[in-house]
Amino acid sequence: MREKFDQQLGKLNRMLIEMGAMIETAISNAIRALKTRDVELANAVIAGDNDIDEMEKSIERLSLKLLLQQQPVAGDLRLISAALKVITDMERIGDQAADIAEITTMLAGLTVIKLDHVSQMAEATSRMVTQSVDAFVKKDLALARDVKAMDDNVDELFRLVKTDIIRLIQSDRSESEQAVDLLMIAKYFERIGDHAENIAEWVEYAIVGVHDSHKPKEP
Secondary structure, eight states, X not given: OHHHHHHHHHHHHHHHHHHHXXXXXXXXXXXXXXXXXXXXXXXXXXXXXXXXXXXXXXXXXXXXXXXXXXXXXXXXXXXXXXXXXXXXXHHHHHHHHHHHHHHHHHHTTSOOOOOHHHHHHHHHHHHHHHHHHHHHHXXXXXXXXXXXXXXHHHHHHHHHHHHHHHHHHHHOGGGHHXXXXXXHHHHHHHHHHHHHHHHHHHXXXXXXXXXXXXXXXXX
């Protein structure tokens, strides 16, 4: 019985790795499409979101099967419970990569406004996602905590983007529409960072058995 359970856990881990690779590719392609205004690549990101959704459903089915049929305890139970939470955040990251790609298709053909802080946000959130997935796969507590620490930098970059957008609109109202689109893209990157942080928190839960939301408040 344990051997079969271990085989299914191995399958669950492989599926999580595959879904992680899918969202990493989605983000990478969304960023590249945004920088180059590549509509074809952006449309590929949008179309690929369905595959991410289907992978989430498959992992959810396997996780529930393990919970209901095998009745895991202790560490195994935490791992499966965390997997169910992680795939929700992964799926939402896929959604937001598709949202960025969709806006990119609307920006095609326009004069490119370069905002350095948006590019920095893209790089930072992409790194957070990659490292959060690696932390889950490798059960690496230190890496998970590094990801959580990185979210403050993303939040600060989002604040700077908002300042950039205000200045841009004040200096050239003709670029207002594109500026608002870039602000939405930055907001999606900020949300991606939040989801990567969530994944890191569930990694911590899977390893030590405590989630941030359940930690006692400091006096």
